[in-house]
Amino acid sequence: MTRSLRLCEDVQEARDLHRLAFRGDAWPGDDHVYWIAREGSKVVGICSAVDEGERVFLSRAAVTVAAQGRGWQRRMIAKRVLWALTETQAAEVFTYCRRDNLPSLTNLIRAGFRIHVDSPRFYGFTMPLVRRPIP
Numbered sequence: 001m002t003r004s005l006r007l008c009e010d011v012q013e014a015r016d017l018h019r020l021a022f023r024g025d026a027w028p029g030d031d032h033v034y035w036i037a038r039e040g041s042k043v044v045g046i047c048s049a050v051d052e053g054e055r056v057f058l059s060r061a062a063v064t065v066a067a068q069g070r071g072w073q074r075r076m077i078a079k080r081v082l083w084a085l086t087e088t089q090a091a092e093v094f095t096y097c098r099r100d101n102l103p104s105l106t107n108l109i110r111a112g113f114r115i116h117v118d119s120p121r122f123y124g125f126t127m128p129l130v131r132r133p134i135p
């Protein structure tokens with residue numbers, strides 16, 4: 001089966017998928033870039049990032065329950081780090097992760113992120129992670 005992770009050109013499609021994946025969570029914004037994961041024609045995930053100038057922020061990632069554990073999030077992290085490197089002038093990539101989200105923590109650290117308490121965003125129940133320099 002073909003697996004693809006492609007840029008989403010249709011903001012409304014991204015909005016609809018985000019609502020399905022994150023229910024009541026606030027929409028990250030039309031200025032974020034969205035990628036959609038598909039297995040064949042079936043949508044199995046969505047992720048996003050935003051170029052903030054000096055930094056790129058990885059804002060969201062979700063994979064459907066049925067497709068979890070197949071490396072999608074790992075691929076989503078790699079895709080967005082590569083985008084930061086090739087399409088932006090950012091010096092670092094940052095994100096955050098719930099402290100109990102062990103799959104995400106595993107994947108982020110494996111991708112070169114480090115836990116960084118001085119990061120510009122730090123929510124109480126999450127931990128900030130930074131990757132620098134961009135490869």
Ligand SMILES: CC(C)(COP(=O)(O)OP(=O)(O)OC[C@H]1O[C@@H](n2cnc3c(N)ncnc32)[C@H](O)[C@@H]1OP(=O)(O)O)[C@@H](O)C(=O)NCCC(=O)NCCS
Nearest residue numbers: 061062063068069070071072073074096097102103104106
């Ligand atoms: C978190 C989430 C994105 C992970 O997506 P995924 O595509 O299943 O992740 P991957 O398959 O790339 O990798 C998961 C890794 O975590 C590991 N993992 C799974 N459960 C784990 C646990 N309890 N403790 C440690 N590692 C764990 C897996 O073994 C795998 O590593 P491996 O490739 O070495 O086997 C997905 O579960 C999800 O969408 N959750 C709901 C939304 C969410 O939490 N988003 C994250 C916002 S940062």
